[in-house]
Amino acid sequence: MREIEAVFREERGRLLAALVRRFGDLDLAEEVTSDAVEAALKHWPVEGVPPKPGAWLMTTARRKAVDRLRRDRALAARLAILQVEAERTAYAPPADAHDDLRDLPDERLRLFFTCAHPALPAEDRGALMLRCLAGLSTPEVARAYLVPVETMAKRIVRAKKKIREARIPFRVPGADELPERLPGVLQAIYSIFTEGYAASSGPALQRPDLAEEAIRLARILRRLLPAEREVAGLLALSLLVHARRDARTGPGGEPVLLDEQDRGRWDRTMIEEGAALVVVALSGGPPGVYGVQAAIAALHDEAADLATTDWPQVVALYDVLLALDPSPVVALNRAAAVAMRDGPEAGLALLEELAGEARLRGYHPYLAARADLLHRLGRRSEAAAAYRAALEAAGSEPERAHLRRRLAAAEEGR
């Protein structure tokens, strides 16, 4: 039973995508996906898993859809074409059906592009992906984003209403559109990951479950688009950062900076997988933003400690990244790397150049980085003032606690 449930957690998105493809309606597909899964959980433990589970589920779902359309004439009229569809002969799976729901055609790529469509609000795209492709329920998505269930339900309903009524299509963009549309899909997955990696608010610094969902989505996308190097880059970056999860927080939930982390607690298997993907991401064409960030993460992951990290190479990669993405946040990270290569004075000079950037105003990582460099230079009172400014801007409680400790150290002259 538990095994069957696990299959559905993994493959629910695949079933949903196949049904969306078949019916052209997300709501109807979601409803009959649930019905079919429920029926499977009832029958399979007793009767055994059918030889073609995907086909079984599709047939069950189609039958439920026909029932549903008989009850709801308005919906039937809207989806008039379905009547014909429902009368077709039983669904014929490809011959190579073997395990899980692999006997279903994989239509999930369409659903990725629909969920990340630029016509949808950016903040809802990740939530839709978690719901439609990662198989999370609305309460689970709400918990993931730390918002009330009702709020998340409203957002998902509104997004689905737009998909339906503005007729956002379920289609994979053509090769000519892909360069414009794929970054939106990657961004949506990455936003799920970063929300899990450094929670923007709330009591916990990390929400590893959310990061793992993002990795799962990136893995699915990688299988669907094996030739897209930035997909490999996104998966690599996620793995290489997530490999440090256990060392990133102390026993009290406080953040542990890179230089203080117990590198023995880093996940070596995950680092190896990520490092291999970096090679894929950076081979055979110009580098992309995810591939370069993954390469930087790999340099950190493969170094024994902060001192022996290849800082010249890190700075060089930040130069590449800055050319691809000339944002003040990238410039901030580059400055921190320069501080490691050339000393705190050089890093601080670069930070001061960024002082006028609107995006860094009140941005606590900027304020904290400046405070750290002042502290390292022994400019104690300036460092203390800078830590106080960072504290005013910091979001999550563990980050604030960390800054308070640094402030105390600066004030005591440690």
Next chain:
Amino acid sequence: MVCGGPPYDDSTREGITVKYMLLINAGASAQDDDACTVEDWMAYDQAVREAGVWVSGESLADLVTATTVRVSKDGKRSVTDGPYAETREVLGGFYVIDVPDLDVALDWAARCPGARGGGSVVVRPVADFGA
């Protein structure tokens, strides 16, 4: 490269189309190099008609000719000059097109000369209250 093949190969959607209104807001920077010419508009109009997606379309006379009417609860009619342009963008015209989905509508909006030169095109599906 995995591609979706022809974009509208979805057999369940065959033949279904939606009407979208493209609301064309004129940009304030009509003097830009980027500003479009009468020829651009004629070419676009011709393209929309030749593609067989044209339902209707008009361009509106200058905003100074606009008059606003309101009727109060007691039935009293109030007529005022305006509105005046309070925002940078002013509705200058519209098209209604009949196409398979939002992506096609967005492509037509992007081709519209009104989307350039600081202008914008708002794409809204026409409400369907059932046939």
